[in-house]
Amino acid sequence: MTEVTRTLARWVVNCKPSDVPAEVRQSGVASFLNWMGCAVGGSQHETLDRAIAALKPFSGAGQASILGRKDRFDVMHAALLNGISSHVFDFDDTHLKTIIHPAGPIASAVLALAEYMPISGADLLHAFILGIEVECRIGNAVYPAHYDIGWHITGTAGVFGAAAAVGKLLGLDEQQMVWALGIAGTQSAGFREMFGTMCKSFHPGRAAQNGIASAMLAKQNFTSSNRVLEAPRGFAHVMSVSRNFDEITGKLGEVWEAALNSYKPFACGIVIHPSIDGCIQLRNEHGLKAGDIARIDLRVDPLVLELTGKRTPQTGLEGKFSVYHSCAAAIVYGAAGENEYGDKVVIDPTIITLRDKVTAVAEEDIREDEAYVKVTLNDGRVLEKHVEHAIGSLERPMTRADLIAKFDNLVRDVLPVKQADELRELCWQLESLKDAADVARKAVLS
Amino acid sequence: MTEVTRTLARWVVNCKPSDVPAEVRQSGVASFLNWMGCAVGGSQHETLDRAIAALKPFSGAGQASILGRKDRFDVMHAALLNGISSHVFDFDDTHLKTIIHPAGPIASAVLALAEYMPISGADLLHAFILGIEVECRIGNAVYPAHYDIGWHITGTAGVFGAAAAVGKLLGLDEQQMVWALGIAGTQSAGFREMFGTMCKSFHPGRAAQNGIASAMLAKQNFTSSNRVLEAPRGFAHVMSVSRNFDEITGKLGEVWEAALNSYKPFACGIVIHPSIDGCIQLRNEHGLKAGDIARIDLRVDPLVLELTGKRTPQTGLEGKFSVYHSCAAAIVYGAAGENEYGDKVVIDPTIITLRDKVTAVAEEDIREDEAYVKVTLNDGRVLEKHVEHAIGSLERPMTRADLIAKFDNLVRDVLPVKQADELRELCWQLESLKDAADVARKAVLS
Numbered sequence: 001m002t003e004v005t006r007t008l009a010r011w012v013v014n015c016k017p018s019d020v021p022a023e024v025r026q027s028g029v030a031s032f033l034n035w036m037g038c039a040v041g042g043s044q045h046e047t048l049d050r051a052i053a054a055l056k057p058f059s060g061a062g063q064a065s066i067l068g069r070k071d072r073f074d075v076m077h078a079a080l081l082n083g084i085s086s087h088v089f090d091f092d093d094t095h096l097k098t099i100i101h102p103a104g105p106i107a108s109a110v111l112a113l114a115e116y117m118p119i120s121g122a123d124l125l126h127a128f129i130l131g132i133e134v135e136c137r138i139g140n141a142v143y144p145a146h147y148d149i150g151w152h153i154t155g156t157a158g159v160f161g162a163a164a165a166v167g168k169l170l171g172l173d174e175q176q177m178v179w180a181l182g183i184a185g186t187q188s189a190g191f192r193e194m195f196g197t198m199c200k201s202f203h204p205g206r207a208a209q210n211g212i213a214s215a216m217l218a219k220q221n222f223t224s225s226n227r228v229l230e231a232p233r234g235f236a237h238v239m240s241v242s243r244n245f246d247e248i249t250g251k252l253g254e255v256w257e258a259a260l261n262s263y264k265p266f267a268c269g270i271v272i273h274p275s276i277d278g279c280i281q282l283r284n285e286h287g288l289k290a291g292d293i294a295r296i297d298l299r300v301d302p303l304v305l306e307l308t309g310k311r312t313p314q315t316g317l318e319g320k321f322s323v324y325h326s327c328a329a330a331i332v333y334g335a336a337g338e339n340e341y342g343d344k345v346v347i348d349p350t351i352i353t354l355r356d357k358v359t360a361v362a363e364e365d366i367r368e369d370e371a372y373v374k375v376t377l378n379d380g381r382v383l384e385k386h387v388e389h390a391i392g393s394l395e396r397p398m399t400r401a402d403l404i405a406k407f408d409n410l411v412r413d414v415l416p417v418k419q420a421d422e423l424r425e426l427c428w429q430l431e432s433l434k435d436a437a438d439v440a441r442k443a444v445l446s
Numbered sequence: 447m448t449e450v451t452r453t454l455a456r457w458v459v460n461c462k463p464s465d466v467p468a469e470v471r472q473s474g475v476a477s478f479l480n481w482m483g484c485a486v487g488g489s490q491h492e493t494l495d496r497a498i499a500a501l502k503p504f505s506g507a508g509q510a511s512i513l514g515r516k517d518r519f520d521v522m523h524a525a526l527l528n529g530i531s532s533h534v535f536d537f538d539d540t541h542l543k544t545i546i547h548p549a550g551p552i553a554s555a556v557l558a559l560a561e562y563m564p565i566s567g568a569d570l571l572h573a574f575i576l577g578i579e580v581e582c583r584i585g586n587a588v589y590p591a592h593y594d595i596g597w598h599i600t601g602t603a604g605v606f607g608a609a610a611a612v613g614k615l616l617g618l619d620e621q622q623m624v625w626a627l628g629i630a631g632t633q634s635a636g637f638r639e640m641f642g643t644m645c646k647s648f649h650p651g652r653a654a655q656n657g658i659a660s661a662m663l664a665k666q667n668f669t670s671s672n673r674v675l676e677a678p679r680g681f682a683h684v685m686s687v688s689r690n691f692d693e694i695t696g697k698l699g700e701v702w703e704a705a706l707n708s709y710k711p712f713a714c715g716i717v718i719h720p721s722i723d724g725c726i727q728l729r730n731e732h733g734l735k736a737g738d739i740a741r742i743d744l745r746v747d748p749l750v751l752e753l754t755g756k757r758t759p760q761t762g763l764e765g766k767f768s769v770y771h772s773c774a775a776a777i778v779y780g781a782a783g784e785n786e787y788g789d790k791v792v793i794d795p796t797i798i799t800l801r802d803k804v805t806a807v808a809e810e811d812i813r814e815d816e817a818y819v820k821v822t823l824n825d826g827r828v829l830e831k832h833v834e835h836a837i838g839s840l841e842r843p844m845t846r847a848d849l850i851a852k853f854d855n856l857v858r859d860v861l862p863v864k865q866a867d868e869l870r871e872l873c874w875q876l877e878s879l880k881d882a883a884d885v886a887r888k889a890v891l892s
Binding site: 009035047050051054057058059060074075076116139149150151152182183185186187188189190191192193194197198199202203206213216217219220221222224225227228231232233235237238357372 | 493496499500501502503505506509520521522523557562595596597598628629631632633634635636637638639640641643644645648649652659662663665666667668670671674677678679680681683684756
């Protein structure tokens with residue numbers, strides 16, 4: 001068998017920034033910006049409050065920032081906490097082939113490190129992109145079997161990506177990088193059973209934190225197996241019932257997973273996005289108001305009803321699992337951001353009245369990013385929209401303006417507008433920053 | 447299905463020290479003493495040096511001791527490091543039904559905690575015993591399928607035990623204990639692929655550290671699944687191909703796994719123990735010397751050759767995987783402690799000459815704790831010993847004197863004799879200590 005782990009490690013160690021195509025680097029910047037928006041936006045969530053209360057007494061020196069807050073923690077705890085924030089809204093990036101949310105484990109790790117040792121924006125971006133490659137390639141090798149068993153792949157694959165990215169920044173040699181991947185792999189963890197609880201966002205955070213520890217240990221020649229990925233008792237055999245190692249070592253440096261990252265326009269499960277998209281388009285094209293509408297009929301992929309079929313959500317979180325609430329909010333507000341999933345919005349009478357007029361029918365031959373939306377008005381008119389590919393899909397990616405609007409929406413709830421704007425510009429300029437830590441320092445409450 | 451997780455959590459929350467039979471408490475004390483000896487004995491290992499070098503910059507305040515050293519770390523890092531020390535010689539306790547080494551993840555967690563908040567010796571012992579129940583019962587439910595897949599069960603089950611023990615000391619209520627087990631479970635990790643590397647002892651250390659974090663988070667109402675053990679996407683389904691939940695919830699408070707713990711007399715894999723035992727008995731009964739011996743013939747369980755068939759070990763570590771070296775050392779030194787697996791001992795000409803006179807034959811109907819040893823002397827005499835149950839097995843447990851000899855052997859290499867003796871006595875008196883942290887403070891270098 002090929003030396004899978006060593007081949008991957010060697011590539012990470014040897015890959016230079018100039019080896020990465022410009023469009024991949026641009027994707028990396030967009031992923032970083034989207035991650036930052038989610039992390040700052042999520043930073044006031046009670047999940048963070050509770051984690052901070054529990055862990056503060058054990059933190060080391062205040063080496064690194066907690067984004068969107070005043071607290072400072074040691075590098076590893078900061079990575080954990082920022083990783084939690086970035087995923088707590090379920091609004092972060094998605095690698096559609098594996099449903100991995102790539103940025104959380106990696107960006108949380110490398111940005112915290114940048115406050116501890118000097119790292120340029122270009123080096124940080126490079127390590128971030130390499131981390132995404134490691135994470136998503138390992139994910140590709142075991143998806144979907146690994147996910148189907150019940151593993152939360154963002155945690156299980158994310159720890160490898162974080163270890164590789166931090167290892168790159170620490171200048172690990174090939175053997176040390178092999179060990180870093182091994183130490184990471186033997187901490188790979190996280191059950192899908194935790195979805196709907198605070199542990200879901202804990203997974204990318206812990207992956208970031210454990211990835212840093214893995215690289216730091218490897219730097220001190222803390223040994224692990226040389227074959228964590230491919231050994232009969234290693235990751236791909238123990239944690240999956242099938243695997244394809246070519247997905248890890250094939251076309252390294254030719255095909256870039258980082259360029260396949262996508263961003264959610266709406267703060268809910270991706271299967272509802274085509275329906276929301278169609279509702280917003282019809283609303284904007286026809287100036288629709290809730291009171292004009294007699295009924296809304298959706299034809300959707302069967303997964304929509306399986307995952308988001310909640311008819312009478314009682315809380316904002318439950319609203320994210322209701323295609324009915326989502327479409328009602330989309331018509332009323334023309335958006336489906338975090339605000340449209342507020343606890344009060346879900347029980348608003350206008351929303352409830354409209355929600356109860358929504359019906360959805362599953363059809364086998366409708367794709368996951370596709371939907372048919374039919375709105376019947378009180379005056380008898382019928383408006384229809386066929387969404388072939390939802391906004392945010394690879395076929396219809398969010399534009400730069402869309403990403404900016406999303407970022408601003410999230411960050412302006414937390415930081416003053418001027419600071420939010422400066423932070424956004426620092427993210428766009430990441431590659432040219434002399435000190436990547438400037439970004440972290442701009443993202444905290446003063 | 448029964449509420450497995452909640453049933454176990456409720457029992458831990460409600461169990462009082464007076465519910466634990468005296469002989470179980472005595473077993474607990476013996477396990478604790480044995481753990482302490484291993485941790486202090488292993489504390490100078492380079493695995494520790496490297497972990498400390500890597501992690502020191504990120505540690506919080508010096509809240510807790512690193513046993514056998516001068517360093518102080520925050521509670522969670524101390525648990526990690528002491529957990530590593532206690533397993534690094536592979537000399538710690540064994541729950542024979544599951545091959546779990548129960549004490550490492552749990553004792554490392556609760557003793558570190560005792561330096562952070564006031565805990566009596568009786569409370570610490572109680573939490574330690576409950577942690578062992580949780581850990582070993584969960585292990586029983588999935589063994590051997592879980593282990594056969596490739597999971598290092600001491601790490602994967604240990605994190606539950608550590609969370610439960612720390613949760614007990616933090617006074618978690620039932621719901622919080624359920625969450626603590628959930629947070630622990632979603633961090634359950636560790637591959638057998640890591641055996642032979644520094645990551646093996648990292649597993650119980652990380653389990654201890656993550657167990658503390660789980661309980662601390664749960665105390666702050668950080669939520670997780672309510673069904674981490676039994677859910678279709680929870681521990682027992684995701685990490686094992688078969689499971690028996692009666693092993694977790696059956697006869698709680700009636701059958702005590704802590705009373706089934708065993709201790710290794712020899713610093714190597716347990717399968718060689720009957721052969722070493724037989725050699726030492728013959729040596730002592732007949733005053734054997736290496737030069738008297740023409741040949742040594744062993745008849746053993748097949749696992750012996752499979753796991754420890756190394757004919758020409760080159761290092762001390764390799765010696766632990768050589769039944770030939772082990773028997774030679776047993777004849778020459780009358781012992782097989784850590785010293786008899788030194789790098790120099792393995793290449794000593796006297797040892798090598800005798801080692802090469804050892805032959806071993808596997809027989810299907812010989813049990814794992816059984817061996818036939820036949821020594822043929824140069825003068826033609828033949829001496830035989832049938833070891834029905836090796837010393838250290840449940841049928842022939844180590845006596846108090848054996849445990850003391852083992853402890854002294856390990857600890858006197860690190861601490862001054864007087865301090866080692868005082869530490870040993872504190873361990874024996876654990877249950878009557880007003881402040882359990884006295885034990886930790888007695889175990890450090892001044």
